[in-house]
Amino acid sequence: MTENQTERKAWMGLLARAPEGRVAELIDAHALNQTMSHLRPPEIGSVMVQGRAGGTGAAFNLGEMTVTRCTLRLDCSTVGHGHVQGRRKADAEAAALVDALMQTDAADRVRDTVLDVLEEEERLRRATRAAKAAATKVDFFTMVRGED
Amino acid sequence: MYVAVKGGERAIENAHAWLAEERRGDPSIDELSVAQIREQLSLAVNRVMAEGSLFDPDLAALAIKQARGDLIEAIFLIRAYRTTLPRFGSSEPIETSDMQCDRRISATFKDVPGGQILGPTFDYTHRLIDFKLAADGEIPDAAEVPTDPEPVPHVTGFLNKEGLIEEALDDEEAPRDLTREPLELPADRALRLQALTRADEGFTLGMAYSTQRGYARNHAFVGELRIGTVPVEMDIPELGFAIEIGEITVTECESVNQFKGSKTERPQFTRGYGLVFGQTERKAISMALVDRALRWEELGEDFVGAPAQDAEFVLYHGDNIQATGFLEHIKLPHYVDFQSELELVRKLRREAGASQVQEAAE
Structure with a gap:
């Protein structure tokens, strides 16, 4: 995978995990004024999630999850893809728009106003949860039974 | 008719x-x-x-x-x-070792790297009705201990290092999918796990409990139970690489079972596996026990006739939608069926009555 692909993979994941409505909130008005056309209008479907027996063994089908995807093209013919969890057409469209803009001159601004914010919010969400989990960490100790 | x-x-x-x-x-x-x-x-x-x-x-x-x-x-x-949704594809298998754990406990090892994390559990509560909940009570804030993320490796990995437990190796095969083809026996482990993870919780619990009480006795320890979020990755053909399409909460249970060895295997610990969507630990533990019981054949154990060892019994009766569909249909109108039954019983009674009269006459 090239460096560009690794970067793109990272922001697409971030967009997929963002809370409902958040990406659209962060995109500024200028970006929303972009004229664009749908190559694939927002579409709801499912993805079969796989697990592995024993965590590391043979793959098996765990069950499906809902996913919404969208592909659009900016006037400059840059193509953006969006995949988000759940049934969220507006969010899939917003994700595709950000993906497209990140491949244009607007990338720096979009990184500052959208991706960096999402990243920080996600980091905070996870840190809070991890801190609550850490507060429930126990040290069980076995009692001396008096055999010695 | x-x-x-x-x-x-x-x-x-x-x-x-x-x-x-x-x-x-x-x-x-x-x-x-x-x-x-x-x-x-x-x-x-x-x-x-x-x-x-x-x-x-x-x-x-x-x-x-x-x-x-x-x-x-x-x-x-x-x-x-x-069934109304188009299927976009299949994900990569989720990596539960990368889980951000809300809960992670081991009943077999006290000191595990990553620690024993109780999480938001009912365990150790007194199971007394809390009347404060009915009184619009204030919720205490959960305590927080700021922490650096540390890896939380699977507990069975430690036993693997000593060769004391069977390894779970990837066979690189595409698993059968019972939502795409009817469930047919013999079912390999992948298909059994798919059926078990969506099986009725009560049924799975009952089956698992039966193994603990001595039907297909397999003394199980909870080697590890973990609950948390894992990312889901899928390959996107238009991109030519895999991306994360979301994050799901799952519960994973690995049971560790005594195994005295068989004709084909040396004495070692064996494993049962449970993986279920959401925070669903009763179901995940049950699934691991039933999975282990169903593995008797591949481990060279005897079939002792226990229900939990019988793949046909477990897999064909664990799905509550199939079960309730068939069960509940008998309350819908069966007038014509019943009419013919009625006719049959009347006819049999007439014949029985006639022969009694004849016997009496003789």
């Missing part, structure tokens, strides 16, 4: 209107929102997602509302909805 029933449209319509009214209950009481169900009845939502076999908390919450809290009815709604 089967004759369909006709009529009853108005009665059916009225019954459904009344159902809607009863679902709402007393209109002077606030109506439940779907978000309230999703947030405050989250374990019911998790069960509906697991057995409905579709991860979508909002949809599961809506189904629970529509079903008036009847979880099997809600699961039925989810299964029906699922």
Whole structure:
């Protein structure tokens, strides 16, 4: 995978995990004024999630999850893809728009106003949860039974 | 001869209107929102997602509302909805070793790297009704201990290092999918795990309990139980690489079982595996025990006739939608079937009566 692909993979994941409505909130008005056309209008479907027996063994089908995807093209013919969890057409469209803009001159601004914010919010969400989990960490100790 | 029933449209319509009214209950009481169900009845939502076999908390919450809290009815709604969705593809297998754990405990090892994390558990509560909940009580804040993320490796890995436990190796095969082809026996482990993860919780629990009580005795320890979120990755053909398409909560249980060895295997610990959508630990532990019992053949153990060892019995009776569909259909009109039964019984009685009269005459 090239460096560009690794970067793109990272922001697409971030967009997929963002809370409902958040990406659209962060995109500024200028970006929303972009004229664009749908190559694939927002579409709801499912993805079969796989697990592995024993965590590391043979793959098996765990069950499906809902996913919404969208592909659009900016006037400059840059193509953006969006995949988000759940049934969220507006969010899939917003994700595709950000993906497209990140491949244009607007990338720096979009990184500052959208991706960096999402990243920080996600980091905070996870840190809070991890801190609550850490507060429930126990040290069980076995009692001396008096055999010695 | 089967004759369909006709009529009853108005009665059916009225019954459904009344159902809607009863679902709402007393209109002077606030109506439940779907978000309230999703947030405050989250374990019911998790069960509906697991057995409905579709991860979508909002949809599961809506189904629970529509079903008036009847979880099997809600699961039925989810299964029906699922069939209307186009399938975009299959994910990469999720990596549970990368889980961000809310909970992670081991009953076999006291000191595990990453620690024993209780998480938001009912364990160690006194199971006394808490009347404060009825009184609009204040919720105490959960304590926080800022922490650096540290890896939480699978517990069975430690036993693997000594060669004391069987390894779970990837066979690189595409798993069979019982949502695409009918469940046919013999079922390999992948297919059994798919059937078990969506099987009825009560059924799976009963089966697992039977193994503990001595039917296909397999003394199981919970080697590890973990609950948390894992990313889901899928290959996107248009991109030419895999991306994360979301994050799901799952519960994973690895059981560790004594194994005295067999003709083909040396004495070592063996494993059962449970992996279920959502925070669903009773189901995940049950699944691991039943998975282990069903593995008797590949481990060279004897079939002792226990129900939990019988793949046909377990896999064909664990699905609550199939079961309830067949069970509940017998309450629908069977007038013609029954009419013929009635005729048959009358005829048999006439014949029996005639022969008695004849015997008496002789």
